[in-house]
Amino acid sequence: MRKRQNVTLHEETIDLINEYQEQHHIRYPGEALDRMVAEWEEQQSRDNSMEYVMSLMATHFQEVFSEEMKRLRLAANSTNKNTQVLLELMNGFAMDQNLESCVTTELFESQAMKDAREAVEERISHQRQKRISAK
Structure with a gap:
């Protein structure tokens, strides 16, 4: 249903509507404005659906990589612990043998x-x- 409405627009807005009319071969400014709004709504819908897909992907990546990161963290901790133990043993060995150089x-x-x-x-x-x- 179409309804008539008087509105006041900036000159730049009117120029944009006229340009849109020419590019799309539209006869009336109201029709051009309707199509512009429809395109905007479609873009908003696409943006929202892309946001949703992106959030799903981010959640999935977080689930997948959090387990991998946990494994890496545990491996790094174990390696660090083993390295510290070896350093202590080597220091004790050097002290026991009265080593002055290496x-x-x-x-x-x-x-x-x-x-x-x-x-x-x-x-x-x-x-x-x-x-x-x-x-």
């Missing part, structure tokens, strides 16, 4: 160090394979 692995890497490195790399590889198999 030969770094850059200068010389003992067979024991090579074996330990290989064992750790193998353990990490095995854990990675278990995670991939679990998925």
Whole structure:
């Protein structure tokens, strides 16, 4: 149902309505205004539905990644704890042996160090394979 209404508009608004009329080959300003409002409502509807989809996606990503982040946090805590224990043990060993200096692995890497490195790399590889198999 159409209803007549007298309104006062800014010149810029009238110019925009006229431009819209020309672009869309519309005869009357009221019809142009009706179409402009309909397009605006459609855009609002699309924006609202996009917002809804985005919020659903954000919630889903949060659920998925929160579990992964929890695992990473636990692994980091465990690694940190193990590293601190090793540092304490190494310090105690150095004190017990009255070591004044240290030969770094850059200068010389003992067979024991090579074996330990290989064992750790193998353990990490095995854990990675278990995670991939679990998925």
